[in-house]
Amino acid sequence: MTIQTNVRGKALKVLDPNYEQKVRDSFNHQGVMQVHNGELVHVGLGTVEVHVPFSKGLAQQHGFFHGGMVAMVADTASGFATYTVLHPDEECLSAEFKINFLYPANGEKLIGRGGIIKVGKSLVVAEATVSVVRDGEEIDCAFMVHTLARTRHVKSGAVNKPNK
Amino acid sequence: MTIQTNVRGKALKVLDPNYEQKVRDSFNHQGVMQVHNGELVHVGLGTVEVHVPFSKGLAQQHGFFHGGMVAMVADTASGFATYTVLHPDEECLSAEFKINFLYPANGEKLIGRGGIIKVGKSLVVAEATVSVVRDGEEIDCAFMVHTLARTRHVKSGAVNKPNK
Amino acid sequence: MTIQTNVRGKALKVLDPNYEQKVRDSFNHQGVMQVHNGELVHVGLGTVEVHVPFSKGLAQQHGFFHGGMVAMVADTASGFATYTVLHPDEECLSAEFKINFLYPANGEKLIGRGGIIKVGKSLVVAEATVSVVRDGEEIDCAFMVHTLARTRHVKSGAVNKPNK
């Protein structure tokens, strides 16, 4: 399953020349990726690849990746792909996504690849595919369609402070 | 946001009188719930409530719950709600779900409530709502529509053995 | 299947006291409703009911209502429900919708009932249920989740002029 960024035929514009660095910074601030050893393998304009290895904290009752975790990896990939095509003072909030599961996510690693379908004035439509690596082979297991709203940067002062 | 199990007007049938115990057993085998301190607060016929407290492993870059983790909690709630209405020799696999995000999931705890829309011969349509608890107040943040396929039990011998 | 406007617990605000009339005017300008004998049975704040009788132009190969036509009725109901909660100078454009089919739409009439889940600053999340009337009985056949973008009025000068 090859992800096809720009498959819909419009060239993407660079609105923020610093897009790779800002994506890497934001990724590094995601607790979910730190705790679960996520890796940001590739960042391009409108395209992002994320790897997350299997661990108990991602598992459902059969020891496969939990479907919600497959969605989390897809969401991360399409969300960061969206972040690459925004202005420096913008970020994006998920309005909704839909994910179809094609095969059980039974393997050692999830690979999420995000791409862009359309950059609109107020919304971006993105997509992601997720594959699972088992015995060295990559198997398609899910794909997502993701609608995100373009917004001004959320203030970092709003950070959650649990367990204080 | 009150979850409305059976809102669509059909009475659910008890196909497995042991439904509560099997849901609790399965829940206890989910690594994702153990590691993230998930709690199975209620199990009824066609209705399940799951709580998951905030922790770093669930956080996005602003310290809110990651959207993918909101989906994971919803998926767990609607998936287990589905499990309560199946025959003893059945389980369910997610075919697809769609989630709409209503408010940022900024708070101390997520509450997922799952319910059943339709039990079909080969598919079940379930729903879940997710709210976030902030300063003691519960705020609706997302809802999911979830389609699951009814299948024979997946063999537990298929368990993933990573990092052996 | 009772439609549950405001089920999510927030009171809707009247932003346009003239909401019923504008919905009726817009409905009367929809060629699709004129040609297919659609009827606007009820308009309330955040709630709309539309009836469309069976005819050949709505049928699939077995003589049931075509799934796309079930979606069209749902879309009309949730779209007009959304229109009732907007400012006088606004209208709404569909960003996306998802529909689940519960039973074959085999009958004499479709009934679509639209409601509102959330009115956001730039997006509205609406819902619709569709039932089919067969031999005088109403049978649930589908439900929709619908995301719409709030926009300024589209100029009526943009009207399509086919077959001139």
Place this chain on the structure above:
Amino acid sequence: MTIQTNVRGKALKVLDPNYEQKVRDSFNHQGVMQVHNGELVHVGLGTVEVHVPFSKGLAQQHGFFHGGMVAMVADTASGFATYTVLHPDEECLSAEFKINFLYPANGEKLIGRGGIIKVGKSLVVAEATVSVVRDGEEIDCAFMVHTLARTRHVKSGAVNKPNK
């Protein structure tokens, strides 16, 4: 927007060598396509192209194609694409679909192109793109993800007899 049948990398199997004829027969029995002058432009294994010209019965209040009618064309394309990959004694029922709208469907004709993402044992996941032709130019306006259940043939004796 080029539709990418088999983009997910599995070769489709011919389960019914007569697939083109059966699709054409079924298409010709759809009242919706007869009444609205739909044309089945191409049928291949796992790929179908449908054209529907603009007419009043397809229009919303601005004279564009109604969003529900865009969905109807997409549904037809992905549904018939699915029909080409089934056994002779099977047909398919829509479980659900999701459609994203990219641009207003303002033009003379809709073109729906359907393709296949996965053929599973009980479900098929299909996709469709819809473009609108305006002044001779083709503009992408929507795409759909469609989940269908494989079933035995519905008896044709179940045909709706309205207005008898």
